[in-house]
Amino acid sequence: MDFFERQEAAQKATKRIVILYVTFVILLALSIHLAVSLLLFLGSETDTGFSLNKSVFLNFFIDPLLLLLSFGITFSIIAIATAYKNFNLRQGGAAVALSLGAREVNPGTLNYREKRLLNVIEEIALASGVPAPRVFIMDDEPGINAFAAGYSPNDAAIAVTQGALLYFNREELQAVIGHEFSHILNGDMRLNIKLIGVLFGILCISIIGSLIVRLAPRMTTRSRGRRSKNSNAGVVVLIFAFGAMVWLIGSIGVLCGRIIQAMISRQREKLADASSIQFTRNPNAMANALKIIGACSHGGTVNNVHASEISHMFFTSAFSKQLFATHPPVLERIQSIDSSFDGDYTATRKLMVQRLKRQEKKEEENEEENLIHRGAIARTILRNADSLLGTEEADSYSGEQTSKPEKSPLPDMQSAIQEQILASGGATACLLASLISSEQSIRDIQIGIVREGYGDEIIQQIEQMDGYLRTLNAPEKRYVCETAVNTLRVLPNRDISILLAHLEKLVYADAQVDAFEFASLRLFKSRLMPDVIRSRAKIQAPGQLAKDASYVLRVLANFGTPDADEARNAWSAGATSLESSFGAMVYDKQAHFNDLNRFDTALLNLVNLSPVAKRDFIEACKAVVTFDQQITDTEYYFLYAIADVIEVTGWKLGE
Template sequence: MNFFERQRQVRRLSARLVALFALAVVGTVVVVDLAVWFVIGVGSPTETVVTALAAATVLTVALIGLSSLFKSISLRNGGGTRVAESLGGTAVPADTRDPDLRRLRNVVEEVAIASGTPVPALYVLEGERGINAFAAGWSPADAAVAVTRGALDRLNRDELQGVIAHEFSHVVNGDMRLNIKLMGLLFGLLVLFVVGRVLTLVRGGNRNPMPLIGLALIIAGAIGMGVGRLIQAAVSRQREYLADATAVQYTRQTAGLAGALKKIAGLTESSAIRNPRADEVGHMLFGSAKGLKGNLLATHPPLIERIRLLEPGTRPEDLEQLRRQWAARPPSGAAEDRALGLAGGESPAGEPPAKRAAAGAASSPAAADAAAVVAAIGSLAPDSLEGAGGLLDRVPEHLRAAAHEAEGSVSLVLALVLSAHPDVRAVQLASVERHFGEAAADKVRQAVQRVAGLPPELRLPLAELAFPAVRQRTIPQQDAIMATLHDLIGADGRLDVVEYCLSRLLHEQLHEARHHRPSWAGRRYSGADVRTAATTLLAVLADAGHDDPATAARAFDAGLGRFSGASGTYVPPAAGVVALESAWGALDGMPARAKQQLVEAIVTVIGHDGRITVPEFELLRTICAMLHCPLPRTGPTGLPGQPA
């Protein structure tokens, strides 16, 4: 099942959930109406009964609906950070020197770069000794990944990588948004229960109907919540199986994920979360917060089943043996990493940094295969994680450290777009000084020297490492950064492809993290708008990747033939890549099947000449990011499933 089919599956599942919860609400309303009818009495006038039942129905539906809407909006607007902080999460500093936290950040950055998703905010639940983790957020741009202190202490690097890959599966497959919808719907039924309890306390004489109505609301709310939790648990178990399978695909091995699950099964702390709000987010967690087994309300499949899918020969007796072994001497993830020869656990087990660097080394431009690209979106090819690790290993340590710093990250992003021409650079630095002061301009000058020898294929990955630190700046600072970036890019009167990719990716990440929706959200587009946007996109790609107009026209026609319903004649856009700004909203709103066709058309245009350059590959990944179809980075210019 490819990414686009999974997206269709998630949409179908969301529709089914709404239908099932609607049935639960109908059942709840029926119970309330029966109580109201009983209170009014059979002998009351028909008009009175109808009016009372209509009022009860409207009030009940409004209470559930508005409460659910309020909860969903509050969760969405808070992003993943609100969920993490509500469970007592502590943000991991971008420039942390703690070995465990550095290992966590390195693993998360590798998986993010490899999977083509923004690096999420990181949190640690310091007071939790069980092994657990979760991903939360409305979109990848405002996602947060949190792990427990127990996970950091007990898991080795491979196991931690398996857990993080599992959580990234939830990010890529849209499970986070589904989880927020589930939490909102359940909250509406919970409010009904709470209101019922309040009404049972109302006093007003023998004929006071409020306690009886309150009792009905309690019963109705309890029934609705019970049905809702059954639905939530069934959905959660299904998504956990998918996330386990995807994590194995990401990491190329089962030992890491299976090892983490075995430690949950074998340790006394298991995956327990002590925070009182754990039940609310139980369906988001890597492992069960309460350790429920064989229960219809269990949000996770039994551990033995999950382990057996990864290691078929595992027996319950094996897990019992681990419990006895670890009861006396619990495992230490750091000690296991040292035993495997990993200094600080910062490189994959058994794989020296030199080999990883070779995996991410620059390669010659590669041919494009539309089917291979479509198959790779939302997943990782066998060499993706290794390639991403190698790519990051090639980034000098001092640049990676600067990318994690509040000031250093901004200086790096700005330095990456500075011109090599002295006169243009002087104008650009004057703009930096105007926005941020002379000290900031000096830091950008220093950063320019540090990135001077950086290979082209490492420049955008370095910027992506810096984006999370930029997202942590205040909103006025973010606005000043974007304004300065636009000034720098426009100083020489031209906009190259990589500059556009950098500024567009950063702008969209900042916007979605702040507003929790794309910058084009809320607009409606017709079928004609979609066809025009697709034609514009393909024309931009043909113009950017082919110097000869005749070759560009042939590439455009070939791509147009892959997208149903589109037609047109090749006309090079006068605005160049900036013409894409009018296309994003219409293209992002397309159904999954149409997006798949569009990606095939894009790759056909880019690869029409039999090669893909670094700027073309970065533009391809940027387009996929704007369409919310994350494309893995398997190497600087190679594409998934192809030799570089």
């Protein structure tokens, strides 16, 4: 089973959760209706004497108006509470991290451990074909833990505790981050974040019951006179009993929800451990990371009051004692990797003490980390470039702007440029420079647009960035632009909107949009302003979107050749591969990239495909592009832009 099939399995699990959720809500509403009926029955018996007439109780229980009222109020409370929680989490992973008091890491941080964390995440993101998530640190948490959250890869966030930064070395940190990336790739995040809203909705029933229990005794103290108190005593007792029943019903509902949460989480955690080892090819690092957690006095404990809401998201259990554990025991996870481990953490504790003694990192160690990072990035980019068409056909890659270099210039990137990209001003200049034309007349117009919006100070930076970007091939240029995008994601939405508006102005400076400009702009938009609502849309069958899929394939076919027959053959190569899932497609002779709105709409509609259908579609796009046995820079950008827009998580061109 590949990552796309796992994503689809996770979405099916989400459907099962919805069914269970609806079932729970119905049972909760029925139980509360039973409590209301019992309250009214006992109240009527108090007035007439306790004859305990079953027919009277039955009349209350089957009363359609009372039934409608009980169910309506219960459904409304749960729906409003769930909607409220989902609204608070509407920004995706960042909202979850901030709710736990986490701090977002500045891309330009000078802290050695924070920089290493950013480097590791960037390396795994590039290697796995996933957009680099936003990065947070829980500064007040000495326990060793981490989590990934979000609705989609474009709004994902990874947070680690201070304890994890303190005790893990680079390889162990890679193993844990690889584990969290597998949750992104496997589609677990969307399921996990939905569980937060579901459990909160059910929890509110229990909270309301406890409020009734606490408020009921106060009703007697507010009554005046002995006679008034005596007359109210029976009512207060009934209200107290009703509140206790509601609290009990809600608590049982939460308990059942926790059981389901634990069952799903334990299964996904085992898969994530295996996926991390697949990422890093280093099982010892994962085993050592788990040993450190087992040896640590704090373990994986997270003290934040909201930790219980996301207990199923953490790398390991966030509580020292838990009735229904959301994770397999640490020892069990270690022994599944290292069967010889006997549970003795003595050597690990000694290692942790040694690491604590080396708190201050020397300058040469910082430089060593930078060299490791640049080397890892360069190797990945070269590997991606060499495998564009597979190792046997790598020479068919033909960049429109530059030829494929023998070695990546990224390790030799000027430190001044690197530092600029990690600051918001330099990152802004980088994205603007990526769309600056080489044609002087258009370039002059674009420079004027930038000068009007950002002033003269940024022009020199743009000229410098433009010169640097023109020395890179497509994979390298994409990496640099993604680094700039990651820097800019921490900006307020207003500043991001202004930047995107200026990028659009640069694209339309010559009154037309070419494929490269469209692909770049789409990439920047999907990363800087992810559409969370569209990511949560209902999945549609491939056959319903066959017309949109055919249109996109037809436009791609036009890029490779001006010859109509060759374009049709290229389209056919992609369309034929989709017949089993999308059905027979019709060749649209009128399809052309000039109809930008139509093309954009088709792409956005394809977001609603299932993960496996998305994988099949992007592979069909690749078949169209590689029909002529070569990939241009524009085609490279365009394929990745399509993958970004329709959220094909984990797809890489060379695989």
